[in-house]
Amino acid sequence: MKPPTALVVMGVSGSGKSTLASLLAQRLGWELVEADELHPRASVAKMAAGIPLTDADRLPWLALIRDRIGERAAAGLPLVVACSALKRSYRDLLRQATGARVRFVHLAGSRELIDSRMRLRTGHFMPPSLLDSQFRDLEPLGADEDGVTVPLDGSPERMADTALDALALP
Ligand SMILES: Nc1ncnc2c1ncn2[C@@H]1O[C@H](COP(=O)(O)OP(=O)(O)OP(=O)(O)O)[C@@H](O)[C@H]1O
Numbered sequence: 001m002k003p004p005t006a007l008v009v010m011g012v013s014g015s016g017k018s019t020l021a022s023l024l025a026q027r028l029g030w031e032l033v034e035a036d037e038l039h040p041r042a043s044v045a046k047m048a049a050g051i052p053l054t055d056a057d058r059l060p061w062l063a064l065i066r067d068r069i070g071e072r073a074a075a076g077l078p079l080v081v082a083c084s085a086l087k088r089s090y091r092d093l094l095r096q097a098t099g100a101r102v103r104f105v106h107l108a109g110s111r112e113l114i115d116s117r118m119r120l121r122t123g124h125f126m127p128p129s130l131l132d133s134q135f136r137d138l139e140p141l142g143a144d145e146d147g148v149t150v151p152l153d154g155s156p157e158r159m160a161d162t163a164l165d166a167l168a169l170p
């Protein structure tokens, strides 16, 4: 039997992860996990204060997400996860989830476009001032990693079509 898929929508803050992940979850009929909701309060406070997270902040959080993927896989359930997963080492950690095929959709685009979207967004803890540090940490999805890179300048519907076609899902 094929292992259930965990489809991780990744990218810097404001790249459209939550928007695309919820659309993909809806289209596929899969559960959605929003990794931002799993950050400890101290990490959210840090980001809200304009301080970038470090590896030490992120590793226990990524381990939690890996375990969540593993639990669902053990129940035979696929899922969609919205998670920044900026560095390859973070994705390696997520790929350690037991029993799942972990695949990625990297939302890629210009700093300028993302910054303009973040400035329009209200009521979110993440300040646009952290975008430079997000790009510094970003290691784009490699050609050898299981997944697809999607330009983030299309409509969410078109981006979902592109991702699902490229991944041959459902
Ligand atoms: N394809 C799109 N076209 C235009 N605007 C978009 C698109 N996708 C997302 N947006 C808008 O851009 C902003 C950022 O999107 P979203 O919150 O989904 O990003 P995110 O990567 O989940 O952000 P964060 O990680 O900071 O929570 C939102 O205001 C959203 O409505």
Ligand SMILES: O=C(O)[C@H](O)[C@@H](O)[C@H](O)[C@H](O)CO
Pocket (backbone or CB within 6 Å): 011, 012, 013, 014, 036, 039, 053, 058, 083, 084, 085, 086, 126, 134
């Ligand atoms: O790894 C990180 O630095 C974080 O996950 C961020 O990317 C934000 O939580 C998210 O994007 C909200 O803006």
